[in-house]
Amino acid sequence: MNERDLLAARFEEHRAHLKAVAYRMLGSLSEAEDAVQEAWLRLSRSDTSEVANLGGWLTTVVGRVCLDMLRSRTSRRETPLEHGLPDPVVSRADGVDPEQEALVADSVGLALLVVLQSLSPAERLAFVLHDMFGVPFEDIAPIVGRTPTAARKLASRARGRVRGAVPEPDPDPRRQRAVVEAFLAASRGGDFDALVAVLHPDVVVRVEGGAAGPGVVKVIRGAAEAARQALIYAQRAGSVYPALVNGAAGLVSTRDGRPFSVLSFTVSDGKIVAVDVLADPERLSALDLTVLDAS
Incomplete structure (x- = not known):
């Protein structure tokens, strides 16, 4: 050598x-x-x-x-990227790929990267x-x-x-997943009250893409408005898969066989305090979404 x-x-x-x-x-x-x-x-x-x-x-x-x-x-x-969401690191729900571990260590979630x-x-x-x-x-x-x-x-x-x-996220992945699963069940079941119950009253939802258009981030504040938007989202999304997004409980959805969105949740004290949603088709196509291949 x-x-x-x-x-x-x-x-x-x-x-x-x-x-x-x-x-x-x-x-x-x-x-x-x-x-x-x-x-x-x-x-x-x-x-x-x-x-x-x-x-x-x-x-x-x-x-x-x-x-x-x-x-x-x-x-x-x-x-x-100053006005859009950072790139999410998406992994299978059963564990982060060793190559991704350093990227998402120390709870470097999307909410923190947005503030940075x-x-x-x-x-x-x-x-x-x-x-x-x-x-x-x-x-x-x-x-x-x-x-x-x-x-x-x-x-x-x-x-x-x-x-x-940046709220301090719950360090227990099982508690995170339970809250996210409750969110998913409520949104897919059309249960507005159950959605509001799992959301923090001051929850902040950031959505890039979708109806807002590419490169534009729409910010939604408050549990009631976030719940209404979640019900609309559930009607548009097709299949939904559990995933880890930057090491925290998240979701990946598809529609017509193509990636539709990646959702990153910040869970604190049993409530969802922030949701970051990437729904820009061009940016989604550039992500490694092997979580879908394994599903």
Whole structure:
């Protein structure tokens, strides 16, 4: 094995971790892959003989690449994911694929990724690298062009916004699944009162695609309105399959044999507090929905 092959092998040891960093930063699976590939290209062109911690070095490289990508989105005003839902990671209901584990570890649900999208690029980087991956502020500071103290403040501001906007999900997957199954039974049975009972009074439902159109997110607030919309949705959807969406209980539906929607639920204290629904046919076609093949 030559030197380049050895370097490639060492890089592959870190690939899953690097993609997890990029996914949290970008909310896009394809862009996360692009960021990881760019990190490999930079590694292959660099002299890393003096690098003691290759994983840490690569993490900061991916962070810098992602920061550039986020800033480029803003400068070009090409921001499909700033207003749309992040890409969901869909797995079979009986377990997350080992290759997906790093992507959805630490309860990185769609509700959290939606909030991360509302942060500035620098805030997002400081929060993701420090709070999620333990990167020291001394290493984050050069990436954002700030002092370590300023980088710490960026993460603190981001932490405050995340803490106030994302409910703590129920950690027990069985309790999550029971609540989602109750939601499904009530919606398919046309039971409005049962739907309201399983929804938090202040539930927030975000729907991308469908009647709202591609790239547009419709936001529904409150249990009564969410229940009404769920009854309409149940009439339009065909077959519905249990799934894990970003590691939490979710649903995948089809109509006429084609993917119709992916639903991600945030369950807290026995109630559904948030639902994120991706119903854009083009985006659905790009997802790995092997859950349907196994059904």
